[in-house]
Amino acid sequence: xxxxxxxxxxxxxxxxxxxxxxxxxxxxxxxxxxxxxxxxxxxxxxxxxxxxxxxxxxxxxxxxxxxxxxxxxxxxxxxxxxxxxxxxxxxxxxxxxxxxxxxxxxxxxxxxxxxxxxxxxxxxxxxxxxxxxxxxxxxxxxxxxxxxxxxxxxxxxxxxxxxxxxxxxxxxxxxxxxxxxxxxxxxxxxxxxxxxxxxxxxxxxxxxxxxxxxxxxxxxxxxxxxxxxxxxxxxxxxxxxxxxxxxxxxxxxxxxxxxxxxxxxxxxxxxxxxxxxxxxxxxxxxxxxxxxxxxxxxxxxxxxxxxxxxxxxxxxxxxxxxxxxxxxxxxxxxxxxxxxxxxxxxxxxxxxxxxxxx
Numbered sequence: 001x002x003x004x005x006x007x008x009x010x011x012x013x014x015x016x017x018x019x020x021x022x023x024x025x026x027x028x029x030x031x032x033x034x035x036x037x038x039x040x041x042x043x044x045x046x047x048x049x050x051x052x053x054x055x056x057x058x059x060x061x062x063x064x065x066x067x068x069x070x071x072x073x074x075x076x077x078x079x080x081x082x083x084x085x086x087x088x089x090x091x092x093x094x095x096x097x098x099x100x101x102x103x104x105x106x107x108x109x110x111x112x113x114x115x116x117x118x119x120x121x122x123x124x125x126x127x128x129x130x131x132x133x134x135x136x137x138x139x140x141x142x143x144x145x146x147x148x149x150x151x152x153x154x155x156x157x158x159x160x161x162x163x164x165x166x167x168x169x170x171x172x173x174x175x176x177x178x179x180x181x182x183x184x185x186x187x188x189x190x191x192x193x194x195x196x197x198x199x200x201x202x203x204x205x206x207x208x209x210x211x212x213x214x215x216x217x218x219x220x221x222x223x224x225x226x227x228x229x230x231x232x233x234x235x236x237x238x239x240x241x242x243x244x245x246x247x248x249x250x251x252x253x254x255x256x257x258x259x260x261x262x263x264x265x266x267x268x269x270x271x272x273x274x275x276x277x278x279x280x281x282x283x284x285x286x287x288x289x290x291x292x293x294x295x296x297x298x299x300x301x302x303x304x305x306x307x308x309x310x311x312x313x314x315x316x317x318x319x320x321x322x323x324x325x326x327x328x329x330x331x332x333x334x335x336x337x338x339x340x341x342x343x344x345x346x347x348x349x350x351x352x353x354x355x356x357x358x
Contacts (some may be wrong), residue, residue, distance in 0.1 A: 001344030002064045004057050008049045009070035010041035015178070016258040017070055017089065020125070024149055025069045025087070029333070033047045033340055051072050052252060052253045054117030058083055064315050065066035065343060072112035073119070076080055082345075087123045087146065090255025092182060093131045099252065100181040101213040105180065109268050123336065126276035129255040147257070147329035150322060154238045155263035161242075162312040171195075171245035173205045174268075176237075176259040178218065179228070185293040187250040189223045194298035205248070208232055208240055241266045245305060257281050264322050267315035269304060271297075285314070335358075 005025045010018055022136060027035045038054060040046040053078040060065055065347045066077070068089040076086050092099065093112040100109060116122075116136045124130045130143050137143075173192060185207060192205040204224060210231040211217045220226045229240065241247070247263045249272045260270050272278035274288035281286075289297035289306055294317040303311055 001034065001341075002061070003030060003035045003262060003340060004054070004064060004066045005030070005035055005037045006050065006054060006066065007037040008046045008054075008068055010037075010039060011041050011046065014302045018245075019153060020087070020089070020148055023070045023151070024146055027212065030337070030340075032318065033337065034346075051076065055079065063344070064211070065340065067123075072108055073115045074111055075114060075288045078114065078118060081119050084115075084119060085121045085123060086119065086128055087200065088116075088127055088133055088255065090129060090253060091116070092255075094136055095132070096182060096253055099180070113237075121246070121339075126280055129277075131276075136147060136212055137247055144335055144339055145332045147325075147332050148256075149326045149329045150258070150261040152267070153262055154241060154263045156235050156238055156241055156263070158265075158267040158315055159242060159288045161267045161312045162315045164311055166306075170203045170302070171303075172270075173203065173246050173248045174240060174244040174263075174292045175205065175207045175209075175250070177207075177209045177211055177249050178212040178248075179207060179214075179217045181214045181216060182252050183209075183212075183216075184250045184252045185216055186219055187218055187294070188248050189226055190294040191231065191248070191250070191301070192225050192232050192292075193223070194294040195301055198295075198298050198302055201303065206240060206244070208237055241268065244268060246262075246271055246301060248301075249278070252283070253277070255299070260286075261322065261325060264318035267311070267318050269310070269314040270318075271301060271304075273304075281325070283321055283324060285317035 007021060010021060023029060035206060036048065040049045050071060051074050054066060058064055058080040063206060066084045073084050073086055093109045097109060120138065121142045122133060123144050124133060125147055133143060136211055173221055175185060175274055177189050179185055188205055192203055195203045204227060206227045206229060207220065207230045221228055241263055247268045247270045249257060258280060260272060263270065269280055269287060270285045271289055272282060273291050278286060291297065
């Protein structure tokens, strides 16, 4: 049995979406299956391949499967619903349409909604994503966890973090992600302002990520203490994270929050919204805040960075959390391979899934 994998989105910058594809949906990750990545070069070729090329591959053989870890399956793939499995990173294309630009609404949101309502199987990156997906998908849909083991992508080191002075000069906050409305980085800027007003006038917020749609970039650039780095190569991201005091996330919604786990290789405390997905990902290692209340969030950060031996405490918490998450994720791969082999043995469109999760 041949398993095609949509790699058409892999021609541009390598961000979280692409890293997940490389880690979980490469030939090596899907061995011993005969996995064949379908690639593209440039936006036009990507659109044509996704729209017509992928359906053509499935039409050519009734014994093949298609995995879609990047963009949602295009409408023509509905004809082969039983042989198409998307990887669901999050459901914001349905739940937060107001945070989308017109291109995302036209090219991604409608196909995503169609796929979620009609396809019989999905891979998901977290329990929270599975719970949210259940609100929109078929009652009998088969949802299988495929959580990523988090490698040290940025080659981070704890270094001398635990031995650094307890009282930071800043503190120096860092946020990772594209500057767009869904990331809610204006809330992070508001928290920074409150922190500077609460006795930390030298506090800074460094944002690492490309400029997306909307006017958040302009608003952030006008905020005292905010530094916009834009997209940076891994080496520069490493230097920024290793020099930081705290990683902060203020997103409206995430399916996983991959950078939060990746940053823990530097022993960083992670501040995140008090939402189920972040509690699932960070467990006891996170500091959870109400992003709608900048003053209380700033107070929580101030208490963190003035606590006794706080650097050493969070180095230990980060190490333990990465071990916990990776132990869970390592068990998922065998379930995925077993599912794909079962579909291969069934021989044709297996449109009636066995409902299961995990």
